[in-house]
Amino acid sequence: MAAGHSETPLAKKLNLRDGQRVWFDGMPDDVQEEIAEYALELIFVREPEEGVDAAHVFVTKRADMAATLERLRHCLSRDGQIWVSWPESGELSETAIREAGEPLGLVDTKSCDVSDDWCGLKLVIRKDLR
Secondary structure, X not given: OEHHHEOOOHHHHOXXXXXXXXXXXXXXXXXXXXXXXXXXXXXXXXXXXXXXXXXXXXOOOHHHHHHHHHHHHOXXXXXXXXXXXXXXXXXXXXXXXXXXXXXXXXXXXXXXXXXOOEEEEEEEEOHHHO
């Protein structure tokens, strides 16, 4: 069964599509395996500075999350997405992620359970900044 007790495959929940340039950071093995089951043809980049359509970062500390968002904002394609995942228990929340993204021109459009242990929030560039 897909993460978050949903019948929807995780790769679909995360809006991943064939041909996307992706960068994952700190992604747990079980999440990677579940995404791989969907058999997408993703283009993995080593560093986000190579340009990304979809990034997914797993963070536990607010300062790390804010620094990563700032780095990604400058590498993200106009219609790209950044998923930020955090453990259910800890110092991060949807509110903290929104607060870090807003000054960078990022807004949230979707949330989901990424796994039994991780929540996720999708950020995109505000339409008026694209």
